[in-house]
Amino acid sequence: MSRWRPPRPKSSPYITQEGYQALEIELKELWTRRKDVTLALTAAAAEGDRSENAEYIYRKKELRGIDRRIHYLQKRLPALNIVSQPPDDQDRIFFSAWVTLENEADEEVTYRIVGADELDPKKRYISLDSPLARALLKKTFDDEVAIQNELKETRYTVVDINYGKPSE
Numbered sequence: 001m002s003r004w005r006p007p008r009p010k011s012s013p014y015i016t017q018e019g020y021q022a023l024e025i026e027l028k029e030l031w032t033r034r035k036d037v038t039l040a041l042t043a044a045a046a047e048g049d050r051s052e053n054a055e056y057i058y059r060k061k062e063l064r065g066i067d068r069r070i071h072y073l074q075k076r077l078p079a080l081n082i083v084s085q086p087p088d089d090q091d092r093i094f095f096s097a098w099v100t101l102e103n104e105a106d107e108e109v110t111y112r113i114v115g116a117d118e119l120d121p122k123k124r125y126i127s128l129d130s131p132l133a134r135a136l137l138k139k140t141f142d143d144e145v146a147i148q149n150e151l152k153e154t155r156y157t158v159v160d161i162n163y164g165k166p167s168e
Contacts, residue, residue, distance in 0.1 A: 011116035012128045016096050017084045019118035020077070027073045034066050076117065086163035093136045093161055095128060100160035101145075108159060113137075132156075 015023075041059035050056050087094045093113070100110045113133045114125045126133050135145040139158050147154045 013079055013081050013115075014083050014095050014128060015080045015115040015117055017082055019115060020080060020082050023073060023077060023080075023117060027070065027077070030066055030070050030073070034063070034070070037063050037066060080115070080117070090163055091140050091161065093139050093158070096163065098160075098162040098165070099136055099158060100162075101156040102159045104155055109156075110160075 037059055041056065041063060044053055044056040044059050047053055047056070083095050086096065093099055095113055095115075098110060098112045100108055102108050109124075111124050111126045111132070113128055113136065116127045116129050119125055119127045128134075131149075132145075132147055135147055136158070139145060141158055141161065143158045145156050145158070147156070
């Protein structure tokens, strides 16, 4: 089995101020975690035969994962463009907007359009690179968007656009 991994597809280089700060905090925490894992790895290596030492194997794998994420964040953070100001035209949908949509069944859903690095379905954050966000960009109130996937087409109507906190 090859260790080669294809490069990740390029994502939009935009991020909110909160998202950038969260990534910086994550990087600092990873460096702290790496120190702890390195100490545990050293202790596991001192136990003897490494080929059958589960603790050693686990810690090596964990260290690789931490190093991979640190490497990614160190390359990604300088390349990001922080968007801290709302756009001049707040009647249209742009990056960092909270958008309330109504589907065909008259159900309302609210999403925030953010950068790929801050994607979080629990917070209702969708990536700027997602099909829904791409369809929504530059739309305004009462505009209709249609999202097509393999199974069906879903239509939404823009009900609200907000650049502060979500309206509920």
